[in-house]
Amino acid sequence: MPLVKLKNITKFFPPNILANDHINLEVNVGEIHAILGENGAGKSTLMKILYGMLQPDEGEIYIDGRKVTFRSPRDAMKYGIRMVHQHFMLIENHTVAENIALGMRTSIVNPLKEVKRRIREVSDSYGLKVDPDDYIWQLSAGEKQRVEILRALIDDVRILILDEPTSILTPNEVEKLFEVLRRIRDSGKTILFVTHKLKEVFQISDRVTVLRKGRVIATKETSETCEEELARLMIGEIAVNGINSNKSNYSGNGVVLEVEDLHVLNDKGVTAVKGVNFKVRSGEIVGIAGVAGNGQRELVEAIVGLRRAVRGRIRILNRDVTKASVLDRLKLGLAHIPEDRIGAGVVPRLSIVDNILLTRYFEKTFTLNSIIINYGKIREATREVISRFNVKASDISMPASTLSGGNIQKLIVGRELSKNPKIIVAVHPTYGLDIAASSYIRRMIIDAGNKGAGVLLVSEDLDELIEICDRIMVMFEGRIVGEFSRESFEPHTIGLLMAGIGGG
């Protein structure tokens, strides 16, 4: 009998995201079970359902063969389930012992003494080095993670869920974490290990379940599979189809974007882009393929001016813009479809009209002496975007927050494409949209290319890249590890390069 059995778990996020689609999963006692999938495959949603943070629309959860219903994590904890999130749930101004004491039943008199004793006991037996008297704010990300794991162990966890635990760790810390996880498993506990990194599946797991687009693709014994097979399962079989056939020829056009030996740091001060070089010509659509977290975000932010380059050059229309402001680059004809749409791409509480103005407030057409806004013109432009991109909006003076997620996305894409930009930097422009809307947006991007814009398209969806790009570059760990022109697209090789296999 499996320890955990998930049956037909389905979770729908309105308006159109089916995050989990009839998922069946069995986890055995004492195994490390990896949940593998790309971003958006539904891994986190599934784990949050098992942890009681989300409630499924359909499906059942069985623990020890008994059907259970979790209304909140508190219910899940009663069954010994604990989850360590990517963002830690610790109080920075308290010590390790105080944090662990919070949630524990202890004596009223000098409770910390007992807590500290338990911490030492547990940390010794699993090799988790933690000083109970350290303040949380003094700890590195890896140490905080240890505190979270320790807290779960002290709570007599049976099923430990780790959500992308290595994303914040240095290679050394990863090795240490894996040692601890093996000890935990050997003591008879069960671990669910969420990841998108193939390498780790083989380093740590006993079995692996692959998710793609909300569905379970396969569950395998780790020892009976190989990296190539998992990569194929994770990314999918890809067929080149010819939608892009009516693209006009761009060769011989001028370069609109040039990146030279670019080095960029991420938020933690670690080099995330390590010497990237490429050119985008007018009319060309260049794709950047890669699993999230391999430097794409930092690359895009450096190109649009939101992040400083520590080395190298960026040229837009042959002008060196390495140190130029975002505004200067926008004025040169740059359009940016950002990854974080709700957070950056729109201002939810401002009107739809104001949101069209957001990246166009400096244009002469919309202002009088660039001081007074011509709302008549802006309303006209808004109606045009709404009708051309089929945004479902009843009243353009209503806040953008009244639109559904998909319509917000169409609004942003429409706004950026209707500016007649010279360069378009688009990050996952169709993520979360239904098929009709996606193919329409792809068509509009191709049209923009045909009108002379150079397009840099960052996407994890290889189908999409192959469908519309003239050229695909694969990014892995901050470097371009492969480049393919349309005549030589090899989805299989690209998929492997994305997963860090092969290449130079």
Added chain:
Amino acid sequence: MVKIRIYVRRRVRTSLKVKIVSASLSTLAAVVAIVLMFHVLGVDPLYAFNRIYMASLGSYYGISETITKSIPLLLCGVGLAVAYKAKVWNIGAEGQLLMGAIVSGGLALFTPLPPQLAIPIIFLGGFIGGALWALIPAVLKAKFQVNEVITTLMMNYIAERILLYLVYGPWRGKEVWGFPFTSRIPSYARLPVVPGTRIHYPTLIIGLVSAVLLFFMLSRTTIGFKVRVIGESIRASNYAGIEYSKIVILVMIISGGLAGLAGAGEVAGIQHMLRKGISPGYGFTAIIVAWLGNLNPLLVIASSLLIASILVGGDAIQISIGLSSAFINLFNGTILIFLLLNYFLSEYEIIVRR
């Protein structure tokens, strides 16, 4: 066991019906609370209401006093509304008002101003004094991410101490019998008033014009647009290429400058001198005025009048009903709580779910 969960959610839009219901509910609750308070203290509530009304809005004098007190509240309030719209939390209007008063008072007392230009120069000096005082925390915030709540708040006390130093020390007047006052400013530097009142109308006109201009700025200009975007989402403003530090400095200059004008108005229009206690906390009260006006400069005109009438009416409690001055604070505080209740009910909805 059935669990009942209560959520509070911001309304997308407030319908007229909701506005009327929430205003009536809050007013009713406020009246009940205040009637109870008077009852406990053995004062006939009807008599008390009558006295308060007569003192603030029910007589010519009361109305004129309400308008007089609304002037500094209006000037400080509209400036703060613009700053708060950008989520720049200027708590320092009081200090900025005092610096405006000091600079304009200094100009009036110690510089040989040409009489025809005296009043414009005094106003300009007030604006610059307040704006410079606000510029210090603005630059600290824009360049070094220093929290403006702390700096603007603390600079209030510095400004107050500077004023006290001046009126107790080097600027103390020769014929003030030891009071912490300066000499009186020359008559050509005093503001004209509406006859029979203390309404120094030049300052009032500046306040009204500022409110209209700032309303226009916020709703129709690119600068106002940038202020609104920054206030809603700093990340979106970065994405759109809006320069955060420039806008922070701009709104602080506007709000500090207008508070400084209020200070100049008090010196040249009311006190005709610099003195200890030149402002009974107008800069702090203006924070409430700005919020009560929903950060809309035109509505701030109304909220400054409303709060001024409460201040004037509160005085009547002490003078003609004979209750202690502590009760004024209780009375004002109670009214404010119910005003905020009205704001809460009309902006948020409460959802009960099982």
